[in-house]
Amino acid sequence: GIPVTRIAQEESQRLLHMEDALHKRVIGQHEAIDTISKAVRRARAGLKDPKRPIGSFIFLGPTGVGKTELAKALAEFMFGSEDSLIKIDMSEFMERHNVSRLVGAPPGYVGFEEGGQLTEAVRRKSYSVVLLDEIEKAHPEVFNILLQILEDGHLTDAKGRRVDFRNTVIIMTSNVGAKSLLKDTSLGFKPVNTDLSQETQAQYERMKDKVLEQLKTQFRPEFLNRVDSFVVFRSLSVEEIRHIVELLLQRVRNQLKTQEIGLEVTAEAKDHLIKLGYDVDYGARPLRRVIQNLVEDPLAEALLLGTFTAGQTVIVDRSGDTGLSIEPLAEKTPVEA
Template sequence: MSNLLSTPYLDRYTVNLTKKIAQNPDNYRAYEREPVTNRVLVSLLKKIQNSPLLVGEAGVGKTAIVEDLARQLLASNDKLLANKSIIQISLANLMQTSDGESFAYKFQQILNELMANKDTMIAFIDEIHQIVGTGADNQGSALDAGNIIKPALSRDDLQIIGATTTKEFHQYIAQDGALMRRFDLVEVPELSFNQTANILKKVSSQLGGEITVSQEVQDQIMTLSQRYITDRFFPEKAIMLLDGAISQAKLNQRLAVTTEDVADIIHADYHVPKYVINQTTDERLANLSQRIKERIIGQDHPLDKLTMKIINREAGLTDSSKPASFLFLGPTGVGKTETAKQLGILLFGEETNFIRFDMSEFKFASSSFERFKDKLTTEVRHTPYAVLLLDEIEKADPEVMDLLLQVLDDGRLTDAYGRVVNFKDLIIIMTTNSGAKAIQNHHAKSDYIKNDQKRQENFEEQLEIALQGDGYRPEFLARIGAMIIFDVLTLADIEKIVALKLKTLDEKAREQGFHIIFEPSEVLQYLPSFEYGYEYVEGQKVVSSSIAKYIADVGYRPSRGVRPIDDTIDVYIGDPVAQAIIAKRAGQLEDFNAFIFRALGNPPSLTSPYGEWQTVISRTKEGNYEVI
């Protein structure tokens, strides 16, 4: 390079990539990229259109290919390429105006120096789409970097290697046909799983130094990066995860990376629950139907349908690029919202993986769309593995429904900052009270009619027509994975639900050192005659019933479902227990640690629809009890 001409602007505003790489060539190898590198070399040796433009997704290794090319040129035997240097131009550096010179002037000087040294220099512009518009002034001048560079490229006075993403190529370069024709397009595809695994083996010792990265850990990095890092591409996402796990091991002062280190990075950076990372899909789905039925009473058939749809998806039998979606239909208060909540806990491990939107908040056209989109993308970006509940979906503005249509179709949305938010790992559940009357009427029919397949299909068709009458567009309904029709609850179902709620209340009471006794099997340990349905009060034999049966009868309202039950439990159980606990703490009651609940008197009957019963509470300790 003895004939090198003066290059003051190149010296000031660019980086000689070749000199940098010459200091440690082995650190700049692009593994598994030989075909692309050879394609670039072919392009550089062409007589015309000899400026290659690398186009590929972010993270596939475009810059690494150019660095590897610079390394190869250091030892090239080709007389046209030997000893050529690759000079990296940063457009951002040229935009600085503190030197008193305009961007256009500095950029033109750099091109002049490159053209004067064309036999020894090849320019490299990363993010080359930025040349479109960069440097143009506010008065509408077309003198941007793209227009400055076109004449030099058309005359083959210099060679430039460019790199850009597929999206930005189409958005900027391809829109300028004259500019695009100056380049020789070189596609850079994403590396395969196996190619990336091979790279990981080669770079793990380079990145780790004294830190050991076992084959087991490398395999986990490959599996987890493929499964959970969906916004990046191989090989970058695997290498970034490897680098992060090595850093985590160093922080923990260990000489080997563990699978826990890898899981910590995935959990912290990509908001994946540890519960999901540490368990296989089969473990999370094991007995899912049975477990959710233990928490949701009276909905066995709809829960079976729901869980089988989820199992089919996890088995790979449905389109995994879109979120699983369901429309829950049924009267109010039958367990639709609670089912969504419990599903989130069972599948993802924590209640934080249940996201609920009250869609009545987004019913006004003037403000709903942007507010809903912003809130939705923010929530999902931070909790991408969750059950997303859109409660009372019919109350939302039609524009909001159109946005949901896009989510169900594409499995992604772009937020206000241009970031793509992935929805494909969500389970989206929408609830509606539309068609509730038809469901109640259907429930009132005989079991023979309800179990007839043809009649059931006809009922579902009529229900869909009713939904369309309430404003649901056919194309929206068509995108929903399945409609789950919840049953009307029976009084026996309500009694079981009350028992579940009383069990939860008892757990809270135990935290305060007290115990609520309500289960018949436990009550009869203190009142043996309870097994036979009576007890003696002041020498009189009186009918006794479980407190759950009493509360179910008093608290259940078919028009409101189980929602009034909580208030009824507070009135008959929570309030007296709370008063007794406070009094006990104040030393105003004798020593005791348990409450026995039941109902005394005749329950409702055909001749007495309200019955003549009332709640009774006793207190006890060590087997002794007295009425309080």
């Protein structure tokens, strides 16, 4: 019984504040999120080519800066759930004989009944975000398939069924140019620098030009010509790493909340986690490992030993020069009125 106009208005408001919603999950990367948001708004407003997908993007930049995370956040924002993300790892299609698995094996071959890995997933879930991870590893034949999807918005599978890609967002990630970025220390992780002004912007533009130049040598012109946007991700600053630590710790808090246990982490403990997990070459991923080793593993052991019980709050603090201490928060004695 909800009026259609109200749904349309709510959808319009959501789209106008799309950047804010995506920034809740993806730290930094303003240019990337702006580009994606504009493409989605254009499509929803009816201004896109009706034959083509909602948008097609190549995400570029260093490893561990949020390329895959943005694809997941977009799937959740647009279609309500991360389950609407169809992720295909292109390292599985490095050899020519594997390429047919995308559209299905031809009649008479093993696997004909199963359908294609890409076509079957999109046929069952036509409103989705298709993530083709590490596209540079794919065999050149894969790009012939992608040309048709990007230009015509459909693909015919091995059974002759036409699969519609017009309601999908195609995202391809690539680490092309990442190695050359690491050689240039000014383009990697930077020390604490709150001034994100002209110098930082100039560094980003240099990095962008370098990556796009390598992209042109790696992929064929007719493929690049059909992609809507090339989105180059920035390296993460220390301040952004601090936000990511908070996001990762919030996940631990949510998991402990199901057992009715609270979690507090002191500023000193967070600084220690950042110091250990802040890596020039690997982006934010080492942080996850550091939090797993220093916070989650001791917590798991303590929970199994029964050290913490429901209703308690656990405090994580800096302990000595080397590690962290995890102890129950001392309960305050209630003051009678």
